[in-house]
Amino acid sequence: MAQLRVVLIKPSKYSVDGSVERFKKGYMPNATLWHIASLTPGRVGKAAIEVITVDEYVWQDLSYLRWLHHDPDVITLLALVGVQSHQFHRALDLAAYARHHGVRHCVIGGPHPMTCDTTSLQGRGVSFALAEAELIWQEILEDAVAGELQPVYGAGRRWADELPNIVINPPSQADLARYGAPVLGLYPVRGCPYRCNFCSVIKISGRQVRNPDIESTLESLRRAKHAGVKIIKFVSDNFNKFPQVRELLRAMIEENIDLPFYCQCDTQIAKDPELVELLGRARCYEMFVGVESFNRKTLKAAGKHHNHPKSYAEIVRLCNIAGIRPHFSNIIGFPEDDEEEIRHHVDVLKTLRPRVVSFYILTPIPGTEQYDDFLATGMIAEKNLDRFDGSCYTWSHPKLPRKQLEDLLYHSYVNYYGFLLKDKNLPDDDLRFATFCRYTAGLRRHPMAGGYDRLKIDSMTDYSALRQQAYDIDYAPLPASLRLSVHDDELNRRADWRIKVHSAPATI
Ligand code: B12
Ligand code: SF4
Secondary structure, three states: OOEEEEEEEEOOOEOOEOEEOEEEEEOOOOHHHHHHHHHOOOEEOOEEEEEEEEEHHHOOOOHHHHHHOOOOOOEEEEEEOOOOHHHHHHHHHHHHHHHHOOOOEEEEEOHHHHHEOOHHHOOOOOEEEOOOHHHHHHHHHHHHHHOOOOOEEOOOOOOOOOOOOOOOOOOOHHHHOOEOOOEEEEOOOEOOOOOOOOOOHHHHOOOOOEOOOHHHHHHHHHHHHHOOOOEEEEOOOOHHHOOOHHHHHHHHHHOOOOOOEEEEEOHHHHHOHHHHHHHHHOOEEEEEEEEEOOOHHHHHHOOOOOOOHHHHHHHHHHHHHHOOEEEEEEEEOOOOOOHHHHHHHHHHHHHHOOOEEEEEEOOOOOOOHHHHHHHHOOOEEEOOOOOEOOOOEEEOOOOOOHHHHHHHHHHHHHHHHHHHHOOOOOOHHHHHHHHHHHHHHHOOOOOOOOEEEEEOOOEHHHOHHHHHHHHOOOOOOOOOEOOOOHHHHHHHHHHHHHHHHHOOOOOO
16 A cells, blocks of 8 residues: 655755754744644544654754655655755755655645745756645645656645634644744734735735634634643734624633734734733733834834824733733834834833734845836845845835944844833743843844754755755846636725725724
């Protein structure tokens, strides 16, 4: 009887110095790995399926590459999952490595191939998945067993109208031990009705909010608890636009699920004190909110019309009452920003005092409207090949050179957390996190990079010959955004209707 070995790898990325980014401990298990592992059936036809999961960021040796060598006893399918734009080169290289070592079935899926044109790389022995796994994974598995993958899966339709009721099987204790804490990422709802022009979430998951039923999420939580998971991260982008959120939270309280969890909300949560209170009762310990900027003009230019800086203080207040750490996420380097504006931003944050903040330098993400605009106006260029950090393009800020933006990023972290650390009554968890952020940023490393303690084992030069051989390129070409299909456009239009009905303009 045939056996199919499915090797799921979440690829890392190349750092600026060319090394493969690896950590001694990861921040949290990658949610995509466990999501797709749980979507994989025990068998396809007569073939039994064995699933292997690898989060490359936390693998401290190269032993996993053995699964990328031909094994005559099994059919191997290598799936590079959750591939973001900055991980795309690494994904291409791992597929080239596997092809070189006799693995015939390789597929790359996730945000980058879903939102960017991969045509020039197609038909060279590596397949691309352009749609949600729920729509095409079964077909890929069947084709692997039948002997031949198609060059492309899911062209013409990125999103399912309805999601299956998938239950996530948690990582083993050995897998959980690779991370700073036993955390699991769950995705109980996806999509966001807004149109922020810098955000690729609406291109990856769409603007129509969709979810599996509540019972499947509850069952994922039960299994996680049973497996020793201590913290849940709901990686859904917009928990307060989840129509059944109250139902889920009440069920969690009633059943005493009792797992502390993190979630993400948009700033309109300021108008929903009752939901914040319910979140707190269900054991939400941290709420991530994309505040981005305090400048309303900047927010409008970014298409983030629903953010009203005057309402930010209310979010902090509501969270503090509910026992939730407000986490304000900030973007520095919007085209309108200059140094004074960014320094002023940190000063305003200090007056609001959210217990957690994160800063990101604006990076136009391929697939988004902002990327297309910047490309059209010449702000994005093919990368200088003497510098490499996983992406294959650079963009120039109209006012701030890259080095100055990076200085300001680390300065913002050090300055804000230095300010918090002056408080002698900081709760233990906040103290630990603030110390970590200030220390990491002091070393000019991004605290949200995905792990702790860097390890260097291998580098992009170890793989470049294979990349040349497989695709005849030194680097992936400058990405171009993929247009939405008629079907996906139609699904988004339904979101337009929803947003009008459910989201009145902010009054705060
Ligand atoms: C959680 C998260 C993080 C966590 C990651 C933790 C971890 N260990 O995974 C943290 C906080 C560390 C993080 C950091 C960053 N992140 Co982040 N993050 C997310 C978030 C909110 C959820 C991702 C997730 O888990 N999704 C759940 C899984 C199940 O969904 P999925 O991966 O999309 O998979 C589905 C499909 O893509 C498809 N699919 C995926 N793989 C495959 C494979 C095959 C074969 C098939 C058929 C289908 C398929 O099917 C799946 C199920 O439908 C997304 C936003 C979003 N909603 O996508 C941003 C997002 C992925 N992050 C993003 C970015 C830019 C970053 C940072 C670079 C930010 C920064 N400047 O520092 C860093 C990079 C760090 C790193 N090492 O990767 C961008 C990526 C953009 C892009 N197109 O490349 C996103 C989309 C956010 C955005 N606003 O645009 N992030
Ligand atoms: S509100 Fe957040 S998830 Fe929604 S489009 Fe804007 S940035 Fe993206």
